[in-house]
Amino acid sequence: MKSVLYYIKEFARREWFSKFFTARTAPLESPPYFRDFPVLSGKTCTHSLFCMMACPAPGAIDVLRTPQGWQPRIHKGHCIRCGLCVEACPNGVLTSGRILDSTGRDGTALSFSFKIRVDPELCMGCGNCAVACPVNKVIDTQMSHGGRASNEGLLLRVNEGKCLVVHEEKCTGCKTCEHHCPNEAITVARLLEAVQAGEEMQ
């Protein structure tokens, strides 16, 4: 009993109560370096999907077709706010914190390039890759309607019984060819490099 009274006397002090209910702290404000979930910057998305390719968190971002055109959509439950999507977007469609300011100031960017490798031992020359390729579809309708190459500018074609990568620089990294290769003969490597202004064009 004596100890209980001691504790009441120690803690039930008027000063303690008044400070507890009238405490004043500085209002919460995001610091300028804070990086929140990416939001739309208002610039036009060209559906290059580099944001999705750069994203390290599964299911954190996708790009949807809306009445206003293509738009990236962030899934906050999955997003880890790393900002790679913001840096990888070639059009600055997304923004988060000071990322765009600093990349603009420093002239830095994340640049994608794609390397296509065909294993001639596995390739049957079926042409699924070249016919399904969305880049080829735009370049040559004869290719997309049955595999006849009638254009020199094709990304992929079948030659000498094997898939031939003709214009690798046209690859957009979509991996349609890889997903539809029945023999797992074709692989697309997405190379993400940090570059400074001017380097990208070299």
Place this chain on the structure above:
Amino acid sequence: MRIEDVICPFCGCLCDDLVVEVQGTTVVSVENGCTLAHEKFTGDNRLQAPIKRDGRTWHPVSYDEAIETTAQILLEADRPLLYGWSGTNGEAQSIGVHLAELLGAVIDNTSTVCHGPSIMAIQEVGHPGCTLGQVKNRADVIVYWGANPIEAHPRHMSRYTTYADGFFVKGAFLERKVIVADVRETETSNIADEFMHIEPGGDYAVLSALRAIVRGKADIIPSYVSGVAREQLVRVAEMCMNAKFGAIFFGLGLTMSRGKYKNIRNAVELTEELNRFTKFTISPMRGHWNVYGSNEVFTWISGYPFAVDFARGIAFYNPGETTSIDILRRGECDACLVVASDPGAHFPKQCCRHLAEIPTILIDPHVNVTTHLSHLQIPVAVTGIDSEGTAYRMDGVPIRTRMLYKSRYPSDREILEKIYQIVLKEKGP
């Protein structure tokens, strides 16, 4: 010399969009063709001249001597068999049937070991089929049953079915569903939307289950039918019923497994059931190049598509009795002319042994397994490379093949014509 729109002489797809570069009498490059086409055009294992077996060795003979020997062997035989025909053109096949009629021989083609059961089923219940162009332009559900087109018909999916943009299916594979039914995982099943993994010999039961579901009797289906879950069967049946246009392609996994022609009959009847709901077609994946043509040519002339026996003076057809395998297995035939095929690589051991015992003559451009069973081989030009002629695509579309360069070899047609003339002279009209 660069030649465009060349027809491939390998499989039943008869791709007609190849671009071939020829230097002299050699094909140096092939564009648009698959690996099989490339090897067919550029392969160089041609036999240089007719060869005749002499004990354990071979010695070259002239074409005239080879033709004369062949004719004499066929004339002296009591029960000659003329087998093969799928690698050559319709004109040569036509001479073959007339030769068989003159000799009172049995003439059979490679259907006997591939889609013979399909033909027997079609004779019973018909063939709700269509050309590959229809499939390409309309089909939104493709079923491959017991077939692995990536290995056997590599361009089938990219040229005619799944990946090709069609007139009414602009989005190609994005708008199409591919269902594969097989006893094992295959390259084709790797890229299928639905893979029915059927236990070996269970195709008939699975087809019957699908027919029951299509007829609204899903509740009587057990939990598993030959290894396929009821839920998957219902899903596949609904996918087919909801199709705008469906196409079933079946291969030797269906024709040559337990049930044989009854499997095909069941598949055709499933197609008929599906046509109560939507448009559905079914077609065999004819493998050997012009094997469909040999069925056509045999039928025009004799009324029967394969295994035609002229021993009675009239055409007689009874698969199981007049088919090559059965004739050879019984040791019945005493001379065999093999044209444009390789039974040595495909026939059972017992049949091959008999082929080696009797005088077997092979008319084929290449050295193959049958060469080692033969007594005489006559090399000829390859139809579609250095000889021209008509061939039938797997959907029954006749295509005229081209001669890419002047050959130093005679064509099968010329050789067979000469043999025919000798036999005609002996036998009389």
